[in-house]
Amino acid sequence: MAVMRDMIPPFELYQPTEVEDAVRLMRQHGDRGWVLAGGLDTFDWFKDRIKRPEAVIDLAAVDAIRGISAGEDGGLRIGAMTSLTDVAESADVMDRYPLLAEAAGLVATPQIRNQGTLGGNIAQDTRCWYYRSGWPCYRAGGNVCYAATSRAMNREHCIMGASRCVAVNPSDTAPALVALDAEMVVASTSGERTYPAADFFIGPDIDIERMTVLKPGDLLTRIDLPAAWPNARWYFEKIRDRKSWDFSLMSVASSMRVEAGMIQDVRIVVNSVAPYPVRLGAVESAIRGRAPSEETGQMAGEIAVEGARTLRHNDYKVALMRNLVKRSIRDAA
Amino acid sequence: MEFLRRALNPWGENVPIGVSWDLIWAAVIIGAVFVVAHALLVPKKVGAGEIDESEAKGLPDRIQRHKPGARGFHWTMSVTMFVLLITAFFPVIGIQFPWVTIHWIAGVLLILTVLYHIYHVFAKQDIRNMWIGRRDMKEGALGLQAAMRRPVHRPRAAKYPVDQKMFHHAATILTLGAVVTGVLMMYRVDNFLLPQNTYMFSDATWGWVYVIHGVCGIGLIFLVIAHVYFAIRPEKRWMTWSMINGWITRERYLENHDPERWAVTEADGAGEMEGTAAGGGTGQPALSDKA
Ligand SMILES: Cc1cc2nc3c(=O)[nH]c(=O)nc-3n(C[C@H](O)[C@H](O)[C@H](O)COP(=O)(O)OP(=O)(O)OC[C@H]3O[C@@H](n4cnc5c(N)ncnc54)[C@H](O)[C@@H]3O)c2cc1C
Ligand code: HEM
Ligand code: SF4
Numbered sequence: 001m002a003v004m005r006d007m008i009p010p011f012e013l014y015q016p017t018e019v020e021d022a023v024r025l026m027r028q029h030g031d032r033g034w035v036l037a038g039g040l041d042t043f044d045w046f047k048d049r050i051k052r053p054e055a056v057i058d059l060a061a062v063d064a065i066r067g068i069s070a071g072e073d074g075g076l077r078i079g080a081m082t083s084l085t086d087v088a089e090s091a092d093v094m095d096r097y098p099l100l101a102e103a104a105g106l107v108a109t110p111q112i113r114n115q116g117t118l119g120g121n122i123a124q125d126t127r128c129w130y131y132r133s134g135w136p137c138y139r140a141g142g143n144v145c146y147a148a149t150s151r152a153m154n155r156e157h158c159i160m161g162a163s164r165c166v167a168v169n170p171s172d173t174a175p176a177l178v179a180l181d182a183e184m185v186v187a188s189t190s191g192e193r194t195y196p197a198a199d200f201f202i203g204p205d206i207d208i209e210r211m212t213v214l215k216p217g218d219l220l221t222r223i224d225l226p227a228a229w230p231n232a233r234w235y236f237e238k239i240r241d242r243k244s245w246d247f248s249l250m251s252v253a254s255s256m257r258v259e260a261g262m263i264q265d266v267r268i269v270v271n272s273v274a275p276y277p278v279r280l281g282a283v284e285s286a287i288r289g290r291a292p293s294e295e296t297g298q299m300a301g302e303i304a305v306e307g308a309r310t311l312r313h314n315d316y317k318v319a320l321m322r323n324l325v326k327r328s329i330r331d332a333a
Numbered sequence: 334m335e336f337l338r339r340a341l342n343p344w345g346e347n348v349p350i351g352v353s354w355d356l357i358w359a360a361v362i363i364g365a366v367f368v369v370a371h372a373l374l375v376p377k378k379v380g381a382g383e384i385d386e387s388e389a390k391g392l393p394d395r396i397q398r399h400k401p402g403a404r405g406f407h408w409t410m411s412v413t414m415f416v417l418l419i420t421a422f423f424p425v426i427g428i429q430f431p432w433v434t435i436h437w438i439a440g441v442l443l444i445l446t447v448l449y450h451i452y453h454v455f456a457k458q459d460i461r462n463m464w465i466g467r468r469d470m471k472e473g474a475l476g477l478q479a480a481m482r483r484p485v486h487r488p489r490a491a492k493y494p495v496d497q498k499m500f501h502h503a504a505t506i507l508t509l510g511a512v513v514t515g516v517l518m519m520y521r522v523d524n525f526l527l528p529q530n531t532y533m534f535s536d537a538t539w540g541w542v543y544v545i546h547g548v549c550g551i552g553l554i555f556l557v558i559a560h561v562y563f564a565i566r567p568e569k570r571w572m573t574w575s576m577i578n579g580w581i582t583r584e585r586y587l588e589n590h591d592p593e594r595w596a597v598t599e600a601d602g603a604g605e606m607e608g609t610a611a612g613g614g615t616g617q618p619a620l621s622d623k624a
Contacts, residue, residue: 136341136342136350140340141338142340143350143521143540145531146343149529149532163433164522205434
């Protein structure tokens with residue numbers, strides 16, 4: 001049972017300064033090691049004594065993976081250790097990818113954004129409280145989902161993409177990065193790999209214990225944003241119980257290219273409806289060639305929620321998703 | 334090495350949650366060691382009897398060993414078994430894909446094939462063919478000595494040699510264990526056949542359900558390795574072929590089977606009469622075990 005304590009159990013602390021050293025240490029310790037970025041997710045686990053790694057690899061001194069620089073082909077490269085505040089307040093990001101700046105700026109509180117990193121934000125674990133209380137559910141390696149039962153408290157849980165586990169991805173920046181078609185660059189001792197953002201997040205059907213492709217030994221080094229669509233319209237909205245310091249109940253991110261009043265290209269992504277950010281491919285195909293109007297939005301909302309399956313306490317999410325998708329098309333500016 | 338995976342449930346009880354995955358490797362290693370040791374140590378031909386020409390009189394050239402229904406069952410079950418093993422264990426060893434739905438659907442198909450098999454055995458075959466009697470045990474003991482290169486005369490078998498009967502029974506127990514627990518586990522996962530019901534058992538009982546499912550699954554890894562190995566061993570390939578085309582030659586029959594224990598009449602000829610021959614038009618199973 002999880003008991004919040006002040007004392008974190010002891011571990012060996014490593015503070016590498018180079019990516020190569022970090023991945024070597026990560027490989028050396030495998031699943032008994034832990035990567036530390038801003039620590040906001042990490043220290044919860046440690047203080048609750050639910051995760052007890054033998055070694056912690058602190059990325060704070062690895063300068064090569066911090067900061068924002070110009071990418072190839074007019075894009076932008078954001079180091080995984082860049083703070084959420086730096087992402088939200090970067091002139092380059094605000095100017096060319098306002099969708100991401102908005103999403104990063106809506107994360108929690110200023111203090112959390114100062115400390116939290118973009119890499120940590122997208123690699124963070126789910127907030128399902130059964131799991132975070134240390135209950136031995138599927139995601140913790142067990143054989144039951146406490147949140148999917150008829151008596152469970154599952155207001156925040158998913159309405160699609162479930163496979164035994166019904167937890168949702170909590171990140172605000174994740175849907176924005178998928179909508180911007182970002183690429184995640186991952187280093188390990190066997191070299192560097194790149195994943196389209198949509199493939200970086202995985203569902204419980206593939207691996208019930210992970211939310212991303214990152215395995216022990218994998219270091220997310222940077223996020224590459226491709227050149228932005230010229231004159232793109234965008235929309236980001238986060239719904240939460242409180243106006244500050246709260247995870248989203250649902251968020252939507254859209255990026256749209258409109259010419260002569262018609263949608264030429266579009267990417268719409270909804271988060272906190274599934275264990276991963278959901279890109280709405282069917283909606284995107286249906287609305288290409290149409291005006292970004294109330295009617296198109298209405299139709300898109302209906303398509304978006306097809307196949308949604310609610311739990312005991314979260315049927316409100318269907319109506320919410322329908323409306324958010326509508327607004328993400330109608331109100332994109 | 335741990336045998337069980339355990340966890341503290343929300344009430345602080347230490348309950349089993351499944352079998353330790355290290356046992357997968359144990360089964361693979363034991364299987365590999367068994368195959369290598371057997372291949373190196375056991376002579377290819379273990380003292381088969383000579384053919385007595387007088388016994389051959391009146392026997393057809395080809396003798397039906399497996400009816401089409403039995404062969405259909407065998408291969409359908411093999412496919413579902415491979416699918417079940419792959420979907421169960423590949424994700425554990427790091428080859429990840431969405432496995433649960435394919436797994437339980439293959440599980441349901443396995444159950445259907447097993448039900449068909451039970452019907453077929455009672456309706457069209459003779460269940461006594463698989464019983465292990467005193468003569469089988471003697472045959473087994475002598476076979477073992479022959480395999481250890483002792484100078485013994487190995488008796489001929491009934492329709493099924495004792496090692497095949499033992500394999501059959503081990504596979505039956507493990508498959509039934511996996512099937513019964515698998516059906517219960519269907520109550521845990523989303524499917525359109527059974528409703529989700531987590532509260533059916535206590536945490537510890539559920540844990541044992543998962544343990545038994547895992548143990549049976551891991552046991553089947555070993556059995557499948559051994560079975561495939563014997564199926565491709567040169568001196569056993571004629572049996573494997575008989576599971577494909579249904580028949581064995583008269584020579585193979587006389588060399589390996591005791592006509593007293595597996596009586597064959599002319600009507601049991603295969604080939605052009607395949608599938609209808611056994612029973613000799615009497616409606617009775619002709620390939621009976623008279624032991
Ligand atoms: C009170 C509170 C409220 C919050 N509200 C929100 C919110 O509204 N919206 C939101 O999106 N988030 C929210 N968060 C999450 C927060 O913003 C952080 O982004 C998140 O907790 C992790 O970021 P971090 O940099 O602190 O990473 P850490 O906590 O250090 O790491 C998080 C996880 O990612 C892994 N990791 C980190 N960096 C890397 C890397 N480069 N390569 C491989 N693995 C890595 C770590 O091993 C760990 O598993 C909240 C957190 C708290 C504590
Ligand atoms: C006979 C071969 C079979 C093998 C080798 C096998 C193996 C496995 C293994 C290793 C698991 C993972 C268990 C765990 O996480 O502890 C599993 C899960 C499962 N099996 Fe099987 N199984 C077999 C047959 C069946 C059958 C016949 C069914 C049902 C019809 C079935 C249904 C399931 C279900 C529903 C799960 C998922 C349970 C969960 O994750 O909660 N299996 N199987
Ligand atoms: S929703 Fe997922 S994380 Fe939460 S209890 Fe169920 S299995 Fe665990």
